[in-house]
Amino acid sequence: MLIVLVSLGSIVYGFTLLEDAPITGNKCIGFGVIGIFLLAMPLFLIFESRGKKMKDYMLTDENIRKMKNPKSDR
Numbered sequence: 617m618l619i620v621l622v623s624l625g626s627i628v629y630g631f632t633l634l635e636d637a638p639i640t641g642n643k644c645i646g647f648g649v650i651g652i653f654l655l656a657m658p659l660f661l662i663f664e665s666r667g668k669k670m671k672d673y674m675l676t677d678e679n680i681r682k683m684k685n686p687k688s689d690r
Contacts, residue, residue: 619659623651 630644672679 619651619656623648623656626651 626644626648630641630646630648633641633644635641
């Protein structure tokens with residue numbers, strides 16, 4: 617959560633700096649975007665997918681049959 621807040625703060629701060637110091641503003645925006653998409657998003661996906669079976673989310677023949685006949689697997 618801290619990474620997301622710092623990244624969003626960096627993006628907002630970068631937009632406030634754009635008129636006075638465009639190079640520094642663009643760097644702050646870039647670091648904020650990197651923080652969100654290269655740090656926060658992978659960490660979120662790792663923590664949320666822990667303990668889940670990836671086979672349940674894949675399109676296999678078995679899962680296609682379950683989708684076509686939802687009443688038969690009860």
